[in-house]
Structure formats: structure tokens, C-alpha cells
Amino acid sequence: FEGFICFLSMRAALLIQRWYRQYVARLEMRRRCTWNIFQSIEYAGEQDQIKLYNFFGYLMEHFTPASSERSLISHIFRENDVVHDTEWERYFCYKSIEVSHGYHGPHLTFPMTFCEASKLVEAFKHKQLLHSRYVLQLLGEAWKLLRILPNINHVSTCHSKEITICGDLHGQLEDLLLVFYKNGLPSSEKPYVFNGDFVDRGKSSMEILLILFAFLLVYPNGVHLNRGNHEDHIVNLRYGFTKEVLGKYRVHGKKILKLLQKMFSWLPLATVIDGKVLVVHGGISDTTDLNVIARMERHKVNHSAEPSEPVRRFPDPSLRTPKNSLIFGLTGLFCPSAPLSVCPSVPLSICTQSLQELRRLVSSSSSSDEDDDDADDDGGSDPQPRTPERDEWKQMVDLLWSDPMAQDGCQPNQVRGGGCYWGPDVTEEVLGRHHLQLLIRSHECKQDGYEFCHNRRVLTLFSASNYYEVGSNRGAYYQSSQTCRTLTLRQSIGRTERSALCALREQLFAHKSDLLGAFQHYDPDNTGVISLKHWASAMEGVLKLGLPWRVLRSQLGTSTQDGMLDYREWIQDLLSNASILETMYRNHSNLETIFRIIDTDHSGSLSFEEFRQTWKLLSAHLKTEVDDDAIADLALSIDFNKDGSIDINEFMEAFRLVALAVPS
Amino acid sequence: MLFPSALGPEILVTGVHKRINDAFQVFDHDLNKTVDVREIGAIVRSLGCFPTEAELLDIIDEVEEPNGFICFERFLPTMSKILMENKFRPIPEDTLLKAFEVLDQQKKGHLEPNELTEYMRQGDEPFTQLEMEEMLSSAVEPDSNLIYYKDFVNMMVLDGER
Numbered sequence: 001f002e003g004f005i006c007f008l009s010m011r012a013a014l015l016i017q018r019w020y021r022q023y024v025a026r027l028e029m030r031r032r033c034t035w036n037i038f039q040s041i042e043y044a045g046e047q048d049q050i051k052l053y054n055f056f057g058y059l060m061e062h063f064t065p066a067s068s069e070r071s072l073i074s075h076i077f078r079e080n081d082v083v084h085d086t087e088w089e090r091y092f093c094y095k096s097i098e099v100s101h102g103y104h105g106p107h108l109t110f111p112m113t114f115c116e117a118s119k120l121v122e123a124f125k126h127k128q129l130l131h132s133r134y135v136l137q138l139l140g141e142a143w144k145l146l147r148i149l150p151n152i153n154h155v156s157t158c159h160s161k162e163i164t165i166c167g168d169l170h171g172q173l174e175d176l177l178l179v180f181y182k183n184g185l186p187s188s189e190k191p192y193v194f195n196g197d198f199v200d201r202g203k204s205s206m207e208i209l210l211i212l213f214a215f216l217l218v219y220p221n222g223v224h225l226n227r228g229n230h231e232d233h234i235v236n237l238r239y240g241f242t243k244e245v246l247g248k249y250r251v252h253g254k255k256i257l258k259l260l261q262k263m264f265s266w267l268p269l270a271t272v273i274d275g276k277v278l279v280v281h282g283g284i285s286d287t288t289d290l291n292v293i294a295r296m297e298r299h300k301v302n303h304s305a306e307p308s309e310p311v312r313r314f315p316d317p318s319l320r321t322p323k324n325s326l327i328f329g330l331t332g333l334f335c336p337s338a339p340l341s342v343c344p345s346v347p348l349s350i351c352t353q354s355l356q357e358l359r360r361l362v363s364s365s366s367s368s369d370e371d372d373d374d375a376d377d378d379g380g381s382d383p384q385p386r387t388p389e390r391d392e393w394k395q396m397v398d399l400l401w402s403d404p405m406a407q408d409g410c411q412p413n414q415v416r417g418g419g420c421y422w423g424p425d426v427t428e429e430v431l432g433r434h435h436l437q438l439l440i441r442s443h444e445c446k447q448d449g450y451e452f453c454h455n456r457r458v459l460t461l462f463s464a465s466n467y468y469e470v471g472s473n474r475g476a477y478y479q480s481s482q483t484c485r486t487l488t489l490r491q492s493i494g495r496t497e498r499s500a501l502c503a504l505r506e507q508l509f510a511h512k513s514d515l516l517g518a519f520q521h522y523d524p525d526n527t528g529v530i531s532l533k534h535w536a537s538a539m540e541g542v543l544k545l546g547l548p549w550r551v552l553r554s555q556l557g558t559s560t561q562d563g564m565l566d567y568r569e570w571i572q573d574l575l576s577n578a579s580i581l582e583t584m585y586r587n588h589s590n591l592e593t594i595f596r597i598i599d600t601d602h603s604g605s606l607s608f609e610e611f612r613q614t615w616k617l618l619s620a621h622l623k624t625e626v627d628d629d630a631i632a633d634l635a636l637s638i639d640f641n642k643d644g645s646i647d648i649n650e651f652m653e654a655f656r657l658v659a660l661a662v663p664s
Numbered sequence: 665m666l667f668p669s670a671l672g673p674e675i676l677v678t679g680v681h682k683r684i685n686d687a688f689q690v691f692d693h694d695l696n697k698t699v700d701v702r703e704i705g706a707i708v709r710s711l712g713c714f715p716t717e718a719e720l721l722d723i724i725d726e727v728e729e730p731n732g733f734i735c736f737e738r739f740l741p742t743m744s745k746i747l748m749e750n751k752f753r754p755i756p757e758d759t760l761l762k763a764f765e766v767l768d769q770q771k772k773g774h775l776e777p778n779e780l781t782e783y784m785r786q787g788d789e790p791f792t793q794l795e796m797e798e799m800l801s802s803a804v805e806p807d808s809n810l811i812y813y814k815d816f817v818n819m820m821v822l823d824g825e826r
Binding site: 036533 | 682683686687689690691693694695696698700705706707708709710713714715716717733754755759760762763764766767769783784786787788789790791795798799820
């Protein structure tokens with residue numbers, strides 16, 4: 001009898017095991033879907049960023065306006081190589097800035113010491129703001145140091161016996177403080193490598209930078225900073241750092257930003273530990289060569305802009321062109337299916353093409369012949385003609401933007417719009433060539449904060465926890481002397497899911513009329529219903545997010561009768577609470593970025609003249625004719641508060657009104 | 665499996681293919697129609713199947729490529745067959761509850777954590793340390809440190825249905 005009971009218990013246990021594993025798998029599916037939503041929206045944003053830059057580059061290269069208009073654009077991008085560093089140092093000087101008696105934040109004395117740096121950490125823990133005088137002083141000192149650092153930090157752990165590596169922080173001060181709390185403050189005995197993306201998105205990017213630079217000054221051999229793709233002033237315009245600085249430092253924010261722009265270009269690109277471990281922000285490609293990287297003048301390579309071809313189209317001796325000028329590439333600035341027109345009688349559609357195809361189109365004067373497979377023996381990741389300039393640029397972009405993939409090979413990273421996807425064979429080859437054993441990188445958010453791949457030869461580390469939403473992921477840091485340690489922060493699938501769906505709903509709202517149009521396309525007889533299959537096709541056709549729509553449909557509230565969906569009712573229900581204006585939201589982040597780029601003096605508003613020039617450029621890009629009077633009228637009517645200038649809200653409103661004028 | 669009268673078998677097959685494709689897509693990170701072999705468990709189970717680990721390994725044997733990946737072309741026919749034949753049927757909720765009741769020999773209405781651990785960590789396919797910890801973290805009632813399995817089953821069923 002006992003044997004029988006035992007047998008039953010075994011059977012019961014097996015059943016429970018089987019059931020539980022199924023349950024976990026379904027949760028994993030939900031978690032993964034949520035993840036995909038966030039990632040696809042985020043990467044779409046990153047791609048937009050590059051497109052935006054491309055757009056301005058295109059204008060630079062192809063637009064032949066009167067010289068005054070051209071100077072507006074070149075003014076935005078000029079790298080100011082003319083002005084020597086000493087002049088800049090004078091400009092950034094802190095000495096004239098007084099600290100009033102009303103200031104209750106920390107007072108710093110120099111030279112920086114461990115005490116001063118820890119005092120700074122304490123102050124930030126208590127949410128104090130560092131006075132702009134001290135900010136400029138601290139940054140100025142750090143800038144001097146950065147300029148003598150090599151492109152690649154070489155670190156040895158023979159004395160300290162250990163080293164700690166932190167991944168992306170993205171302005172999340174709490175995570176940095178947690179790392180310090182668990183692991184200790186940086187010192188010569190406790191060296192750290194910070195692997196880029198210190199800024200953007202989080203609210204305390206400034207504080208993180210100040211802390212990192214402070215410790216860098218105290219322990220130049222104990223703190224090693226690698227540049228990330230977010231250490232770039234154009235990216236910062238979009239992803240929040242510029243806004244944060246201008247908000248915290250209203251009087252001196254612009255100066256601080258300019259100094260930081262220079263400092264970012266002087267950040268080292270990689271760290272090698274004990275000659276065995278390579279630490280870079282993004283990753284590598286099949287052409288990565290650390291010797292080339294070590295030799296380049298890193299502050300002169302503009303990594304978020306691709307160098308132009310040697311042949312200049314519009315030779316203009318009066319115009320001083322930057323050493324690495326801008327990108328070729330005609331790209332759709334706005335959402336691909338949005339007709340946007342200044343003259344209502346000429347509806348336009350803007351095509352988006354992949355960056356590669358566009359480069360091909362525009363560089364048709366070059367003799368490079370490309371197949372669709374890009375199967376060049378020149379290197380699958382780079383079909384363009386090679387120049388030393390371009391080599392250097394590519395080396396840097398690959399380091400800062402690439403992602404690993406599971407398959408062998410190396411191909412352009414089309415999701416991000418820059419860098420490569422590289423496979424395990426490339427890892428082996430590159431590590432082998434440089435006699436390295438491990439690659440540690442960041443750049444991608446991982447659920448557990450870290451992830452090995454490529455036979456454990458590549459480790460991804462991400463230190464900003466709850467990156468997408470509370471509970472979406474843990475942060476992690478890596479200690480070389482022990483196995484990976486994760487910060488224990490709770491994950492909550494439900495909450496993350498809700499947040500992802502909220503973000504997705506916003507995307508749906510932004511494309512409401514396109515969606516309706518796509519649904520109607522599948523319903524020619526106007527029955528009001530379509531099949532789920534058509535629903536999924538329409539969704540993907542409009543949004544192009546590559547999401548598994550059918551898997552998501554239950555969370556999007558698609559209930560069906562006989563397998564058919566009442567799409568009008570569905571859209572109504574889904575978006576009934578939305579109060580955001582459709583077109584404006586769709587282009588929101590692009591428009592805001594454009595605004596901040598044009599607003600070169602960061603005054604928060606555009607003059608009518610700046611607005612007029614912008615409009616002319618945009619209309620040239622969009623291939624429409626628009627006369628000055630029409631623009632002047634538009635500008636006047638846009639200036640809602642009649643103060644003679646256009647602020648960001650008025651700017652956005654202008655685009656919304658124009659879009660509304662298009663006949664549907 | 666009965667075919668609804670309005671739809672022919674071809675339509676049904678297409679529906680099944682679509683479901684498999686969607687589940688596969690979620691784990692296809694590089695968008696090249698392959699997934700890591702370690703994700704197969706999640707994919708098969710999310711399609712409503714309840715295989716044992718051994719049965720899962722059989723599936724993997726059938727479809728795995730030499731490089732440790734599974735490509736969609738080979739996975740689709742195998743998985744379609746499984747779904748059409750309704751293999752690895754779901755375990756109904758009351759069966760699950762009865763299973764817990766069998767383990768609860770003294771009919772207390774609850775299990776101790778170490779009792780459950782002992783059961784889960786034996787047999788042909790015992791739970792790993794990690795699986796056990798995860799199960800306990802959601803099953804154990806924190807105040808009493810006991811597993812009220814009826815509530816636990818209810819919670820899992822609801823969660824899974826979303």
C-alpha cells in the first residue's frame with residue numbers, strides 16, 4: 001500500500017512539475033513580448049535620430065541656397081577647429097562667476113581630493129545642485145586631464161587584484177550610488193571602468209558626470225571612462241541631457257553644454273585590462289583594429305556623422321568645411337506614410353529607405369557596385385569606398401554602436417542605423433588577432449542586467465535598472481575577481497507590461513488615421529469588420545515595429561466574433577482616452593530635436609528669420625515650392641503670443657496645422 | 665479535431681501556421697528565422713502544450729541544426745503536427761489540484777516548503793535550484809511560511825490565462 005502511495009505521489013509530483021514549467025514558459029512569453037515592444041520603440045527612436053542627422057547632412061551637401069541660408073546650417077555644425085583650446089579655456093573660465101550667500105549646495109576646493117569627491121557624492125545623495133561655478137571649474141580640470149589620456153586605456157590589476165566594470169547608467173544616480181554602496185567608492189585600490197552612456201533619459205545625468213569626473217581627477221589611474229554613443233551633443237538634444245542641463249543651469253547651461261561637447265569628444269574609446277579583456281561601449285566589427293584606434297585623433301572624428309566623399313559637389317572656397325563633414329543620404333524625416341505639404345494642392349509622400357540604399361543612391365557617382373547581398377570581400381559590413389578618414393570614422397562608430405548577433409558574419413546594424421551586427425566568428429577573429437580573451441560591452445539593456453554570448457567570450461553589462469519601467473530589468477556590474485553579481489531589484493511582469501502597452505497605445509494613436517485607412521483597404525465592401533489576419537497585416541504595415549501582433553492582440557483588446565474584428569469600434573475603445581494630437585505626437589521628438597538644433601544659442605525660441613530659413617530648407621528637401629510671403633504669413637500666424645519670436649510649442653503647432661491642411 | 669463547417673482544412677492549417685510563426689517570432693532576435701535551442705521550451709509551451717522535459721528533448725532532436733539553432737523551416741512541420749494531433753495535452757485545473765491533494769497526505773490543506781521541495785527535486789526531471797526558488801517565492805505565503813496550494817493553483821491559472 002505504501003508503495004502505491006509513493007507511486008501516486010511520484011505521479012502527482014511529475015504532473016505538478018510539468019504544469020509549472022508550462023506556466024513559467026507562458027510568463028516568459030509575456031515578458032519577452034513586453035520587452036520587444038519597448039525595444040522596437042526605442043530603436044525606432046534611435047534610427048530616427050540618425051535619419052535626422054542625415055537630413056541635415058543632405059541639405060548641407062545638396063542644397064544650393066543663397067549664402068546666408070547655407071551659413072545657418074554650417075553654423076550649426078561647425079566644429080570650430082579655428083579657435084584654439086586656450087581661447088576655449090578662457091571662454092569656459094569659472095572665475096567670474098560669483099557664488100551668492102543664498103547657495104546651500106556643496107563648496108568645492110581644488111585640487112580635487114577624495115574627501116571633496118565623497119562630499120560631492122553625499123551632496124547629490126541629498127539632492128543638492130552643484131553651483132555652476134564649481135561645475136565649470138570641475139569640468140575644466142577634467143577636460144585638461146582627458147586631453148592627455150590615450151584613446152585606449154591600458155589597465156593592470158597586478159596591484160589592486162580586482163577591477164569593477166559598470167555598464168550604461170543613463171542618468172540614473174540611484175544605481176550608481178547603489179554600486180558604490182555595495183562595492184565601495186573608486187580608488188587606486190578599487191579601480192573602476194565606466195563603460196559609456198552616462199547621460200540621457202535619466203534625471204541626474206549631470207550629477208553622474210560630475211561624480212565620475214571628480215573621481216577621475218583624484219585617481220586618474222583608478223577610474224577609466226569609455227565613451228558611449230550617448231556622449232554626443234546631437235544625441236543629447238533628443239534624449240534629454242541637453243534639456244536637463246538647461247533646466248538645472250539657466251544662466252550658464254549653454255556654456256556647460258559646449259564644454260561637455262568638447263569633453264565628450266575627448267573621452268577615451270576603450271579600455272584593455274591586463275592585456276586580456278577589452279571593454280568598449282558598443283562592440284566590434286570584422287574590421288576593428290585596435291592599432292588604428294590607438295593612433296587616431298579621437299576628438300576630431302565626428303562619430304555620429306559619416307564622412308563625405310572626396311569629391312566636393314559645390315566647391316565653395318569661402319566656406320570653411322569641417323574636416324569630417326556630413327552625411328550623404330536622403331531619408332524621410334517624418335513618418336513614412338504621412339503626407340506633409342506646405343501647398344495643399346501637392347500632397348507628398350516621403351519614402352524611407354534603409355541607410356544603405358540611400359548611400360547607394362546618393363553616391364552613384366562613385367564606381368562602387370553593390371549587390372543586394374552586399375557580399376563584398378572588402379568586408380560585409382562596409383560596402384563604401386575606403387579612405388583613411390572613413391576608416392577612422394568607421395572604427396569609432398563600430399566601437400560605439402554595434403550589437404552582437406547569434407549568427408556568424410558581420411552586417412550593418414540597420415535597426416540602430418549605425419555600427420554593425422557581429423557574429424561569434426568575428427569575436428573569435430578579432431579577439432584572437434589582438435591576443436585578447438574576453439570582450440565586455442554594454443549598449444543593450446538586458447533583463448538580468450547582464451548576458452553572456454558567443455561562447456561566453458562576450459559579456460553585455462547594463463547598469464541602469466528599471467530602464468524601461470519599474471521592474472523591467474535589473475542593473476548589473478561586473479567584478480573581475482568574482483562571478484557576476486546582480487543587483488537584486490524586483491521584477492514585476494504585470495507592471496512592465498502595462499507600461500509597454502501604454503507606450504504602444506501612444507504609437508497607435510499617432511497613426512490612427514493611417515490604421516483606419518489600412519483597415520478600410522481590407523474592407524472594400526465597407527462591412528465594418530476584417531479578419532484577424534488582415535488586422536495583423538495592417539498593423540505591421542503601418543507601424544513597422546516588427547511585433548508579433550497576433551500574440552499581442554489579446555492585450556490590445558481585440559475581441560472577435562467569428563474571427564472577424566470590428567475595427568472601428570476597436571480603435572475607438574483603444575484610443576478613447578487619448579488627448580494627444582495625432583500628427584504632432586507622431587513627429588514630436590523629431591520636431592523637438594530640430595527645434596533645439598536650429599536654436600543654436602539655446603535661447604528657447606527661434607527668430608522669424610531662423611524659422612523662415614528652416615522652412616525653406618525643409619521644403620527644398622520635400623521638393624515643394626514655397627514663397628517667402630507664405631512663410632512670413634505662416635510665421636506671423638504661428639507666433640500666437642505675438643512676441644516676435646517662436647517658441648517650441650508654437651513651432652510644433654505650426655507643423656500640426658500644416659498637416660491638417662492636407663486633404664485626406 | 666473537428667473542422668468548423670465554414671472553414672476548410674487548409675484554412676485551419678494556415679491558422680496553426682500563423683500561431684507557430686508568431687510564437688517563434690517573439691524569440692527570433694536577429695530576425696533571421698532562427699531561435700536559440702534553449703528557447704524551444706518556452707515556444708512549445710506558449711502554444712498550449714504541456715510536454716515533459718524528455719518530450720521536449722525529442723522535439724529538439726528532430727529539429728535542431730548542428731550549430732545549436734533551430735530554424736523555422738524545420739520547426740514548422742514538426743510543431744504543426746504536434747498541434748494538429750493535440751499531443752502534450754493541457755492539464756486541467758482540477759487535475760492539478762488533485763495532484764497537490766495527493767501530496768498533502770495528512771489533508772492539512774497546505775504543504776510545508778521543504779515537503780514540496782522534496783517532491784519537486786526528485787524524479788526523472790527534478791527542478792533545478794533556480795526553478796525551486798522561483799516556485800517557492802510565488803507559492804509560499806510569507807506570514808505563515810506555508811503553501812496553501814488551492815490559492816496557489818488559482819493564482820497560476822488566472823495568471824496564465826491573461
